[in-house]
Amino acid sequence: MQTPLAFTTRGLTKVYGEGRSAVHALRGVDLEIPQGEIVVLLGPSGSGKSTLLNIIGGLDRATDGTAHFRDQSLSEMSDAELTRYRRDHVGFVFQFYNLMPSLTAQENVELVTEIAANPMDPDAALALVGLKERTDHFPAQLSGGEQQRVAIARAIAKQPEVLFCDEPTGALDSTTGRAVLEVLRDVNARLGSTVLMVTHNANTAAMADRVIHFADGGIREVVRNPTKLSPSEIEW
């Protein structure tokens, strides 16, 4: 049996601005992403990767075309429905961790678990990212990699079907970056979350099931990896 699809887009188009200053960020993207995969999006700066992630993550709307999460049309959702979609189904991890500085690691995770439909225990989420001993620390008392792991714990604590990661290792050195990728791989394996990751580090593609190469607002190529490397084997 074929794996069900997490996302399907048809003719997905995004234009920022109007007239002579219009920027065509997505030019009719047709895409299918099966559930449970690790998908890496690569491509030059400005090619539309983040725009695609933001639209299928329910943070932004397309100008034209359709995007579905399973059988739900994101394009037809009201703002309130999109908010519910983000809250119930997806987690986000960004390059800069966006933690609340005045809250501990555990409290940062609780911000999400208190409103999620099917949350994990915050301690369990922090244990999953290897921070069991640091739950009472504030962001300023944690290294960059540890802060990113808190951000991942916060994103996974709602047990999202999908985890969107935009340059999750962009601010990290190679050792810490690999450790963060290990966490993402574990989340994919243990929770079955589909992981979509935008990155400038082309070597990261080796840990993906599927690699989408972007260029100039469109997909240039989709490559399926016959075998995946463990993050510890990835060159940096």
Ligand SMILES: Nc1ncnc2c1ncn2[C@@H]1O[C@H](COP(=O)(O)OP(=O)(O)OP(=O)(O)O)[C@@H](O)[C@H]1O
């Ligand atoms: N809010 C916005 N207003 C106007 N133009 C925008 C906006 N957001 C993105 N763009 C433009 O849309 C195009 C695609 O941007 P996007 O951020 O999706 O690219 P990207 O591939 O993720 O780039 P990067 O790798 O640098 O993050 C770029 O030309 C960008 O300048």
